[in-house]
Amino acid sequence: MKVFATNRISASSKPDARVIAFFGLYGAGNLGNDAALTSARFAVQRHDPEAELVCVCFHPEVVRSEYGINAVPIHMSGPLPDAPSGPRLLRMVQRPLFELARWVAVYRFLRRTDLVIVPGTGILDDFGERPHRMPYHLFRWSLSAKLARTKFAFVNVGAGPIRHPVNRFLMKRAVRFSSYRSYRDDISRSYMSEIGASADDTPVMPDLVFGVTRPAGPTLPGSSPTIGLGVMAYQGWANDPVSGEGIFRSYIDNMSTIACRLLDKGYTVRVLIGETCDESAVDALLKSVRQRRDGDVPAGRLIAEPIDTMHDLLTQIAATDAVIATRYHNVVGALMMNRPVVSLGYAARFDEIMKSMGLGDYCHHAESIVPEAILADLDELLEKWDAFSPTVDNRNQQYLRELERQFESLIGPPVQPGVPAAILNGVGSR
Known part of the structure; x- marks a missing residue:
């Protein structure tokens, strides 16, 4: 009805x-x-x-x-x-x-x-x-x-x-x-x-974004393990470029520290965004990393490719082993693709979505980043992910069913019953 x-x-x-x-x-x-x-x-x-x-x-x-x-x-x-x-x-x-x-x-x-x-x-x-x-x-x-x-x-x-x-x-x-x-x-x-x-x-x-089509099949990284590093043009809650300038500088400094430590440990770093305005944060991060390493960045180990749609983002997340992210839908995207994720959020909703997936212990705030703690959480998640992964997979499938039932109650029964197969691409893949 x-x-x-x-x-x-x-x-x-x-x-x-x-x-x-x-x-x-x-x-x-x-x-x-x-x-x-x-x-x-x-x-x-x-x-x-x-x-x-x-x-x-x-x-x-x-x-x-x-x-x-x-x-x-x-x-x-x-x-x-x-x-x-x-x-x-x-x-x-x-x-x-x-x-x-x-x-x-x-x-x-x-x-x-x-x-x-x-x-x-x-x-x-x-x-x-x-x-x-x-x-x-x-x-x-x-x-x-x-x-x-x-x-x-x-x-x-x-x-x-x-x-x-x-x-x-x-x-x-x-x-x-x-x-x-x-x-x-x-x-x-x-x-x-x-x-x-x-x-x-x-x-x-569930968040409606869980209902978008996943990229078809897993796309695992190549020669070296890859970490997705989701950055944001973060300037505090007021999002004011004047009053938030110091917040942004501190944030980029911490994120570049994390990127450099990951490179030192042999990881490839793939930079992710969640909004076009975040490209300024990407530029600032790349500049900071190159300055810290005196330009010594191994070829192909620091990747920043264009991301224009959620499908682009999910495709790039599929090419990672784990994600560290500030944007909410970078965190959601990692969960959709069943990837270990450390949240660097700025509101309670980040903690809530992570807790719903059994990952409440891996949440931090964007204005109080401690790189050593972030990297320790990443190591722990990578080590224990086989235990977390089934919960994340089951929750993804549960969310899809709930969204389908909700729209049936709002709009009416679908022409083709059930969750479309294309939406399920990538759910449960690793």
């Missing part, structure tokens, strides 16, 4: 087809966010192939080009230009009218939409966020959906912390206005319950 049935006529070629919108931070270069969209999109298409899909995001032109689905701007302004123009006084007078036009445009869009899905991502925290950006957009779209009587669903999202009081006010109410919500871990559910946004018994479901 479909929880969200068609309640209006869409613009689709089939008059009874549902219009389903995906809402979030997509097309901006974050591999995990885009993978969550991919996972949700294919799940919806398996369960309702006739649905008309559209993405609401900051970069609609990128989504249209890369995903082949319709996309609209998150800040839609109707018939007006994107922003007021003219002298300052005129712009000040125009600004409230432009904002009203945006609300009207969103409402009219939602009146033609059956269901809005916010698929995964850590959209309910305020890492690097300002109130006028995503917190306000979430509030506007969720409230407008309620007024338009359109279902608005937070599906397996991450939440907390939300440190700015205005961000907390806006996000809390956005969740309250929604018609369905589920979280990707217990910490997210507990946090949103503590601030009064949702109930203690709100469902906890």
Whole structure:
């Protein structure tokens, strides 16, 4: 039975087809966010192939080009230009009218939409966020959906912390206005319950990224053992390049120490990223390693190849023996490919996903890295992985089944029952 049935006529070629919108931070270069969209999109298409899909995001032109689905701007302004123009006084007078036009445009869009899905991502925290950006957009779209009587669903999202009081006010109410919500871990559910946004018994479901297709078959490394080193342009929770400059320098210094120690021990180091902005961290890391070693880096032992998609990331992880990573979906990717992983996170969700896989003892914080402790954990994981691997494999398969059941309850039964075989590629392989 479909929880969200068609309640209006869409613009689709089939008059009874549902219009389903995906809402979030997509097309901006974050591999995990885009993978969550991919996972949700294919799940919806398996369960309702006739649905008309559209993405609401900051970069609609990128989504249209890369995903082949319709996309609209998150800040839609109707018939007006994107922003007021003219002298300052005129712009000040125009600004409230432009904002009203945006609300009207969103409402009219939602009146033609059956269901809005916010698929995964850590959209309910305020890492690097300002109130006028995503917190306000979430509030506007969720409230407008309620007024338009359109279902608005937070599906397996991450939440907390939300440190700015205005961000907390806006996000809390956005969740309250929604018609369905589920979280990707217990910490997210507990946090949103503590601030009064949702109930203690709100469902906890797997991260949607576990539902993307794995690369076919294992790709084990060649002549020397390979460690994936996932780096990030990390500048603290505020993600401010000015106040966070010292944090970034300290982080790169520690990561380059780890890289040099790995090279000294005979490992090949493969540098991984989780967002296009992390390329600056890759450049800083490579420069630091070469300076520390006076340019003496053995050929082919320090690898930094392009990573543009989650599939690229998983393919490169498949070419490693283990991973040390800062980005959340680098950690998730290692678990998906059944690789030993040491987490260097910056939020409680890192500890939560590692604990769920039986790896809670191998978590560290990005701002308090002790290279010797990281390398000791890596050695221990490599030695004991045969004991951990079956748990990670079983959890992966469990997550896939849970995601399939969830979309069946949300959308309806799939055209082809069961988890598609392609998604299972790599699960259990080592």
